[in-house]
Every structure is written in C-alpha cells, then in structure tokens.
Amino acid sequence: MKVVSIVGARPQLVKLAPIAAAFAGGDSRHVIVHTGQHYDADLSDVFFTGLGIPDPDVHLGVGSGSHGEQTGRILAALDPVLATERPDWVLVYGDTNSTLAGTLSAVKQHLPVAHLEAGLRSFNRRMPEEHNRVLTDHAADLLLAPTAEAMRHLAAEGLAARSTLVGDVMVDVCLRVRDAVLAGEHARPALPEGIDPDQPYLLATLHRAENTDDPARLAALVEALVDLPVPVALLAHPRLLARAEEQGLKLARGALHVGRPLPYAGMVAAVLGSVGVVTDSGGLQKEAYLLGRPCTTLRTETEWVETLADDWNRLVPDPGSLGADWVTTATRPAPDAPQGTPYGDGKAAVRVVETLRERRA
Template sequence: MKVISIVGARPQLVKLAPIAAAFARTEHEHQIVHTGQHYDADLSDVFFSGLGIPDPDVHLGVGSGSHGVQTGAVLSALDPVLEQARPDWVLVYGDTNSTVAGALSAVKMHLKVAHLEAGLRSFNRRMPEEHNRVLTDHCADLLLAPTEEAVRHLASEGLAHRTRLVGDVMVDICLRIRDQVRSGAFPAPELPEGIDPAEPFLLATLHRPDNTDDPERLAAIIGSLARLPVPVALAAHPRLVARAEEHGIKLAQGNIRVGRPLPYASLVAAVLASIGVVTDSGGLQKEAFLLERVCTTVRPETEWVETVRTGWNILVPDPHTLTPTEWTETVTRPAPVGDPGTPYGDGQAARNVVRLMEELVEEGREGSRSA
C-alpha cells in the first residue's frame, strides 16, 4: 500500500508524528509532502527534528498569501506530484488550506482521500478552518473521526457510511511526549525571559484572525492578559506579532512576557509547568485537557466540546467584559474534580488509521479480482 501524507502547518506536523511512526512499523510505502504553508522554522522545521518525523519527500514551498492564493498554489503544485505517484491513499490532516487543496487535487485525479480529524465543527462560518473542514469531509472517501461528537456531526450531514471512529492521534503523541518530559528526557521548557517555571505562571497563545485582525479587539485581549496578577508566558505566533506591529500594539506590557512559538516537547513541558492556559488554539485546548491543566479559550465556540463539558475548558469570548476579579478567578481556577474519561481515545489512533486504510485497500483489490 502506498500512502501520501500532505501537511503544511504546525498542528498537522504534530498529527503526522504518530502516523509516520505507525507506518514505519509496517512494509507500506509512506511519503510525506510538505506544502510549505507554514514557512517559519519555529512552526515547521523544528517539528520534524523534535518529533522524529522523516524529512519530507517533497517540499512545495508555497509560503504565505491570501487564502485563495495559498490554496491555488498548493493545488497547482500538487497535481504533478500526485499524478506521478498515484498512491492508494492521499491522507490529509485537520483544517488548513493545505488540507482542502490536497483533498481537491486528489479527488479530481480519482485518488482515494482519507481525512484525519474529520467531523469537527465550530458552526462559525467566519472561520476559514470551518469551510476547509466541511469541504474536505464532503469530498473525502474515508472520514477518520476523533470523537463520538465528530461521528454525530458527520452522520447529520449524510456521511455516516464513510465515517470511522479511530480516536485522536494527538493523544498518541501528547501522552508519549508527556511521559518523556516527566522522565527528564527533554530540557526545561523554553520560556520567555522573566518567567520562572518554579513560580506560578499562565501560558498563552493567540493567532486566530477574529482575535488578531481587529485592532480594538486585539488591544483589549492583550490588555486583559497584561492586567492579570500572575506572569503570562505569551508564545507569540508570527501572525500575532505581525498584526500587533501593524496595529501599533505592544505585546510586552504589564505581566506579559513575550517569547517565540514553542517546539512541541517544550510546549508540553510549558503546559505541565504552568497553572493554566489561555488560548484560541484548538490543539492547545485539547493538550491542556490531556495534561490536566485548566484552559480558558478566547473564543465563543470550540470544536472540542468535551473539554468544556468536563469543566477543564471555559469559553470567554471577550475577557475585557469581565471584572478584573472575575477574569483572574476564571483563568486561575482550580482543576475540576472527577474522572473526565477518555473522550479522545486510548492513544492507539495512529494504528487504527493504518489498519483501516489497509483493510479498505484489500477489500478494493478483492472486489476487483472477483469482478
């Protein structure tokens, strides 16, 4: 069986790590195509080296641009790659422009498409990621759902027959790295200057357009973080840095200490060292849940509803509308009591993915032989 994985952004690289490891334990041919959607070394190269992912077989180097330009560039560059390789499966990850472009390029060549992390829905049509998810799910042949909630979403859209529940590959990698961090296999987290990991601090990230592109909103969110009575380690995404500079907003103010995006192992170590997380990242919400740290999400909705239902995550769309006391009590609240269960699976999702693709390829071959 030949499978091509198409990735291009940090969250996809993290998901790729357990998939690549699962394929390495088989005789199957697994090729990696990196679109270059995230061209910053902190958001790409460091994940290959830090997570033990094989170097990409193909690097398209599409770089930045508007959604249309970026999606079109990936489509144009992928066509000859897929035409030459003719894999049994094209595996796309998550909800980026690389995801939908990879799926569209493959289906137009009549290649089978599997979508990892299928069925997530925010129901917020302002989010580019929401369009990418829905379009990819509706053109893919195999929908690899991480949760029961995702399975229900797909069934409601008439896609139950293509859907399989496999669990979340983020569990596979997050728990492995967590155990290595706790064993001392990795150095101390790379925190911004002024953050003492032995003292209470919050870890924060912001990158979504709804939070960064409006100058008044971004200034209000940064102001809310700056006024917190505990230090805030802000791992600043390039988009946040660029928009803050464009809007004339100083990030390093009050109790905010600004650092660079963290390699995955350092991110896990930083979450474990923190007393809580403030973010608009879908991945970090779930990582905080898996690492048992309370999360406050600066969004009106989340795809990971299980984190909210269990009390580990609270949605605060507009922190500046809370009183300083309410805001502080929210982000520094104690961890919930009780067993949250395992809504994201048991850490075997990558093996489930490989097994399912194997089975479907074999079924297809048997069907061809009997026809």
C-alpha cells in the same frame, strides 16, 4: 499500499508524527509532502527533528499569502506530484488550506482521499477552518473521526457510511511526550524572559484571524492578559507579531512576557509547568485537557466540546465583559472531577493505518 500524507502547518506535523511511526514498521510506502504553508522554522522544522518525523519526500515551499493565493499555489504544485505518485490513498490532516488543496487535487485526479480528524465542527461560518473541514469531509472517500461527537456530526450530514471512529492521534503523541518530559528526558522549555518556571505562571497563545485582525479586539485581549495578577508566558505566533506591529500595539508589558513558539516537547513541558492555559488554539485546548491543566479559550465556540465538561475548559470570547470575574476565571484551579478518555487510548495511529489497509479499493 502507497499513502501520500499532505501536511503544511504545525498542528498537522504533530499529527503526522504518530502516523509516520505507525507506517514505519510495515510494508506500506508512506510519502510525505510538506506544502510549506508554515515556513517559519519555529512552526515547521523543529517538529520534524523534535518528533522524529522522517524528512519530507517533497517540499512545495508555497509560503504565505491570502487564503485564495495560498490554496491555489498548493493546488497547482500538488497536481503533478500526485499525478506521478498515484497512491492508494491521499491522507489529509485537519482543517488548513493544505488540507483543502490536497483534497481538491486528489479528487480531481480520481485518487481516494482519507481525512484524518474528520467531523469536527465549530458551527462558526466565519472561521476559514470550518469551511475547510466541511468541504473536505464532503469530498473525501474515508472519514477518520477522532471522537463520538465527530461521528454524530458526520452522520447528521449524511456521511455515516464513509465514517469510522479511530480516536485522536494527538493523544498518541501527547501522552508519549508527556511521559518523556516527566521522566526528565527533555530539557526545560525556553520560556519567555521574566518567567520563572518554579513560580506560578499561565501559558498563552493567540493567533486566529478573528482575534488578531481587528485592532480593537486584539488590543482588548492583550489588555486582559496584561492585567492578570499571574505572569503570562505568551508564545507569540508570527501572525500575532505582525498584526501587533502593524497596529502599533506593544505586547511585552504588565503580566505579559513574550517568547517564541516552542517545539512540541517544549510546549508539553510548558503546559505541565503552568497553572493554566489561555488560548484561541484548538490543539492547545485539547493538550491542556490531556495534561490536566484548566484552559480558558478566547472564542465563542470550540470544536473540542468534550473539554468543556466539569469546567476543564471555559469559553470566554470577551474577557472585558467579565469585570473582576475575568481574573478568577483565567486563574481558576484545575477541577477535582476525574477525566474520562473521550479522545481515545493513545493507539489511534495504528487504527488509522489498519483502516486504510482494510478500505483500500
């Protein structure tokens, strides 16, 4: 069996790590195509080295651009690659422009497509990721769902026959790295200057277009972080830095300490060292849940609805509207309630490879 994995952004590289490991021990040929959608070394290269992922077999180097430009460049560059490889499966991950372009290139060439992390829905049609998810699910031949909720979404859209529950591969890598961090196998993360890892701090990320492109909204969110009584380690995505500079917005002030994105093990260690997380990232919401830290999500919705149970995650789209309650929300302690295992048992990647083999045409 030959499988081509198409990845291009940080979250996809994390998901790729357990999949590549699951392929490594068998007789299948696994070809990795990196589109270069995330071209910053902090969002790409460190994940290959830090998670032990084999180097990409093909690197398209598309770089940044508008959604249309980026998707079009990926699609044009992928067509000849897939025409040459003619794999049994094209495996696409998540909800990025690389996901959609990989799907379109494959289906136009009559190549079977499997979508890892299928069935997630925010029901927010303003999110580019939501369109990528829906279009990919309806075009793909095999839908690899991470949760029972995702399976319900797929069934509601008439896609049950193409769907299978495999669990969430992010659990595989998160728990493995967590155990290595707790065993002292990784150095302390490089937190922003001014953050004492031995004192309470919050970990924050902010990068979604709906939060960063509107100057008034971005300024309000930054002010909410600046005014917190606990130091905030802001791991600044390139999009955030670019928008803040364009808007003349100073980030590093008050409680806010600005640093670079971390390699995955560093991110896990930083979450474990924190007293809580504030983010608009889908992946970090789930990582906070898996690592037992309360999360405050700066959005109106979440794809990972399981994290909302027992107040492990709380949606706060407008911190300013909470007044003094914003501080108590962002700094609330971890719940006492025990967690279930809605995302699986940490063996999803093995099930993915088994399913691909079983469903091969």
